[in-house]
Amino acid sequence: MKARQIGAIILIAASGVVFNATWAQQTEQMPGIRRTDLQRHDLSIPGQETIQTRVDFAPGAAFPVHRHPGEEIVYVLAGSIEYEVEGQRPQIIDAGGVLFIPAMVPHAAKNVGTVTAAEVGTYVVEKGKPLVELVN
Template identity: 40%
Template sequence: MLRMALIAVSLAMLTVVSAAQDAPAGIKRTPLQKIAFPEGYSTVMGLAEIAPGASSGSHTHPGIETGYILEGEVLMSVDGQPDQTLKAGDSYLIPAGVVHDVKAIGNGPSKALATYVAEADKPLASPAP
């Protein structure tokens, strides 16, 4: 039973690492952990590092994203909401399926700790149409 659990966790981490490698230029995503919880969902925590002027590009997630800006300053654009400038110490919440984009502004890189609670059978992120 433990062996099966370890195999499942290893496969889940490979999926997260694969998604991290698909990041746009100037974005580095480092998966930190992924658990299968709650039932039918995955909870994923990761570190996003954004080079000055880089943007994630408009995209969606099949679940909520919540995060905390660790360093730098970003412009957060979320459909249906006014753009927000977030700096180190600010937190954010993006509802499931809502198109959004984040861009590092200012002179240095930005870092955010993000947590996703997303449907387990869907890609963690998809480009917006």
């Protein structure tokens, strides 16, 4: 393999490590939140990728106000999660429900049930940008 190809492979692998480390560090600081990366793929649209994660929320656990550099498509797997999306009334989505969150729109999520809640988040984002940005 040529040196350039090896360098490109190392750079691509490192970008995935940065994504995982940053996102993992943020969720580690949030009691009752556990994130599991499911998949990540380049799209046919240059500079875009899709990332899919599972997020588990202990009863009462909340993910604070944040935003993403692209669209988020949410599918609630279990429990009941209240979403507060800027510009919309808070809404509770139960297992089997879905939600679309536009790019860069601040939002928060909280388990309002008595059992562990879980969602699958699918993100269509600009490649190389941090997936999550906390909003003060």
